[in-house]
Amino acid sequence: MMGRTQKADVAIIGGGPAGLAAASEAKAAGADRVLLLERDARVGGILNQQVHDGFGTKVFNEALTGPEYAAIYEDRCNERDVETWLKSTVINVTKDRVLTVQSDSGLATIEASSMIFAMGCRERTRGAIGTPGTRPAGVFTAGAVQNYMNVRNLAVGRKVVILGSGDIGLIMARRMTLEGAEVICVAEILPQPSGIAGNIVRCLEDFNIPLYLSTTVVEIHGKERVTGVTLAQVGPKMGEVYGTRRFIECDTLLLSVGLIPETELSTEVGIATNPVTTGAVVDDSFRTSVPGIFSCGNVLQVHDVVDFATLEAEKAGRAAAMWATTGELPEPTISITPGEGLRYVLPAAISGVDAVDFTMRSWKEEHHKSVVFRSGGEVLRRLKMPHMEPAGMIRVRVGQGRFKKVLDKNITVEVGE
Numbered sequence: 001m002m003g004r005t006q007k008a009d010v011a012i013i014g015g016g017p018a019g020l021a022a023a024s025e026a027k028a029a030g031a032d033r034v035l036l037l038e039r040d041a042r043v044g045g046i047l048n049q050q051v052h053d054g055f056g057t058k059v060f061n062e063a064l065t066g067p068e069y070a071a072i073y074e075d076r077c078n079e080r081d082v083e084t085w086l087k088s089t090v091i092n093v094t095k096d097r098v099l100t101v102q103s104d105s106g107l108a109t110i111e112a113s114s115m116i117f118a119m120g121c122r123e124r125t126r127g128a129i130g131t132p133g134t135r136p137a138g139v140f141t142a143g144a145v146q147n148y149m150n151v152r153n154l155a156v157g158r159k160v161v162i163l164g165s166g167d168i169g170l171i172m173a174r175r176m177t178l179e180g181a182e183v184i185c186v187a188e189i190l191p192q193p194s195g196i197a198g199n200i201v202r203c204l205e206d207f208n209i210p211l212y213l214s215t216t217v218v219e220i221h222g223k224e225r226v227t228g229v230t231l232a233q234v235g236p237k238m239g240e241v242y243g244t245r246r247f248i249e250c251d252t253l254l255l256s257v258g259l260i261p262e263t264e265l266s267t268e269v270g271i272a273t274n275p276v277t278t279g280a281v282v283d284d285s286f287r288t289s290v291p292g293i294f295s296c297g298n299v300l301q302v303h304d305v306v307d308f309a310t311l312e313a314e315k316a317g318r319a320a321a322m323w324a325t326t327g328e329l330p331e332p333t334i335s336i337t338p339g340e341g342l343r344y345v346l347p348a349a350i351s352g353v354d355a356v357d358f359t360m361r362s363w364k365e366e367h368h369k370s371v372v373f374r375s376g377g378e379v380l381r382r383l384k385m386p387h388m389e390p391a392g393m394i395r396v397r398v399g400q401g402r403f404k405k406v407l408d409k410n411i412t413v414e415v416g417e
């Protein structure tokens with residue numbers, strides 16, 4: 001299958017749900033040779049280890065498991081003749097879209113008319129958050145434990161403390177309890193949980209697992225194996241509150257302290273990135289600052305819900321196919337700026353010729369109830385959203401008609417009451 005230098009219309013790096021959706025749509029949109037490159041032995045990405053249900057509620061209106069959801073898109077790719085290379089890691093890309101792929105058969109070079117980055121995320125580790133203490137066995141990231149338990153059928157510990165209340169940590173608290181471990185508590189440094197409300201109820205409250213807010217691990221104990229951790233409360237500026245230290249005996253510390261987009265290739269090729277998401281700066285066709293390179297899925301922004309990663313990737317796939325076949329896409333002429341209450345908004349620029357699905361996250365933990373789009377001081381669109389999750393990604397569609405009213409080539413997006 002591999003030769004020295006090959007050509008592809010669209011090359012997609014990463015065969016997770018984003019890569020699968022982008023590949024099948026690129027093919028459906030008329031790209032001839034679509035190449036999906038995955039470093040793992042099978043496609044599906046992180047979904048292969050997520051045996052809980054809850055995937056597909058937006059796209060299919062039902063709660064599938066991760067592998068079930070991934071299988072639908074894998075079948076679609078097969079039906080549409082997407083060429084998939086497994087155990088194939090992209091180790092280098094250039095600005096003129098030449099990829100170097102390493103696999104069991106050696107190195108291959110691919111010249112692609114357009115390229116989609118869909119490399120997903122990796123987990124933040126103990127080193128990244130600088131937790132003090134000894135360095136015994138028994139400190140794991142949540143995703144690693146998920147892989148050990150759900151894919152390899154291995155237990156990792158019996159008495160567990162979880163640091164971080166993001167959805168991964170919450171899901172693993174339930175999973176480990178169901179597998180017979182005692183989850184002593186979940187500690188969260190922020191004053192509010194990071195995961196969605198449904199997961200707090202389903203994964204912690206239903207199993208009587210305490211959640212300690214404004215609390216972190218200030219020391220890890222143990223020589224060969226973890227023997228316990230010291231928890232302490234933190235103040236509003238994240239400093240330790242004197243006199244609140246307490247020792248918790250445990251043999252496992254599970255870290256669920258955030259995901260980091262896999263941005264090495266993007267950085268190497270010089271793509272402009274957003275300092276908040278650390279993913280690429282993209283327009284509403286998901287093209288990056290380097291012509292012909294597109295980005296979608298978790299490498300672009302961390303998604304809570306896979307369905308939104310899929311929808312984003314499908315659009316990126318169609319745009320990459322159009323670029324590969326015609327060399328043209330609508331030019332982005334309107335810039336988008338995050339305003340009051342928002343950490344970021346995506347895309348960073350739009351063409352205004354089509355409806356746009358904006359995604360964003362807010363700064364504050366308060367319950368915002370509306371999203372407002374303004375241009376030149378005028379309100380273009382105000383969307384009432386009474387059920388917005390404080391910690392969740394916000395996704396709203398604005399119809400093309402609204403963009404006709406843009407006054408100064410800029411739209412500011414904000415959240416409020």
Ligand SMILES: Cc1cc2nc3c(=O)[nH]c(=O)nc-3n(C[C@H](O)[C@H](O)[C@H](O)COP(=O)(O)OP(=O)(O)OC[C@H]3O[C@@H](n4cnc5c(N)ncnc54)[C@H](O)[C@@H]3O)c2cc1C
Pocket residue numbers: 013014015016017018019037038039040043044045046047050052053054055056088089090091118119120121143146167168171262296297298299303304305306307309
């Ligand atoms: C623990 C956890 C629980 C979740 N629960 C839910 C849930 O209940 N419901 C829900 O809707 N969503 C859930 N999500 C979110 C969902 O899983 C993600 O949104 C989705 O997996 C993102 O897809 P992706 O394709 O961008 O990334 P990934 O799934 O991470 O796939 C990226 C792929 O790229 C490959 N890759 C990376 N670099 C290279 C390279 N250089 N060369 C070749 N291949 C490469 C990787 O091997 C991987 O297969 C959860 C996420 C986590 C972590």
